[in-house]
Amino acid sequence: MALRWLLLIPFACLVAMGAGLFFLTAASVASPAVALLIGGGIERLFDIVFGLAESGIDPTPAAQAALALVARLGLAIVVAPVLLVAIGSELFRLRSGLVQSGLTGLLAALLPLAMLRLARAPSPAELQIISGLFLVGAATGFVYWLIAGREAGGERPRA
Numbered sequence: 001m002a003l004r005w006l007l008l009i010p011f012a013c014l015v016a017m018g019a020g021l022f023f024l025t026a027a028s029v030a031s032p033a034v035a036l037l038i039g040g041g042i043e044r045l046f047d048i049v050f051g052l053a054e055s056g057i058d059p060t061p062a063a064q065a066a067l068a069l070v071a072r073l074g075l076a077i078v079v080a081p082v083l084l085v086a087i088g089s090e091l092f093r094l095r096s097g098l099v100q101s102g103l104t105g106l107l108a109a110l111l112p113l114a115m116l117r118l119a120r121a122p123s124p125a126e127l128q129i130i131s132g133l134f135l136v137g138a139a140t141g142f143v144y145w146l147i148a149g150r151e152a153g154g155e156r157p158r159a
Helices: 004-031 032-054 060-092 098-117 123-148
Strands: none
Touching: 004 032, 004 060, 004 123, 032 060, 032 098, 032 123, 060 098, 098 123
C-alpha cells in the first residue's frame, strides 16, 4: 500500500499531467477559441513585455505577473484537477473511469473560471473554451485511471 502512494500514484499523476499538456495542445488545434486562449494570450503577453522593453520601461514586473498568471492557469487546468481527483479516488476507493474522468474534467473546466472570477453568463466563445477544458481534463483523468485508478484505494476488504 505504501509503495502505491510513494511510486505508482505520483508516476500516474505525472504521466497524466504530461498527457494533459498534449491534450491541451490538441484542443488548441481543434478549437480556434482554445487556440486563442493559449496561443493568442501568450502572444499578447510577449507583445506587452517586449513593447515595454522597446519603450525603455523595465518589463520585469509585467513579465513576472504574466508568468505568474500563466503558471496559475496551468496549475488550475492540468495539475490541480488530476491531483485532487487522484487523492479523492484513493481515499474514497472510487474505481470508476467515468467518475475519475468526469470529476477531473469538471475541475479542469471550473477551476480556471473560479480563478478568473467569472460572475456572468459565459459567451459562446467562452463556452467553447470551457468545453475544451472539460475534455482536456476528462482525457487527463482517463490516463490517470488507466495507470493507477482502476485499483484505487488498494484491495477492497472481503465480506
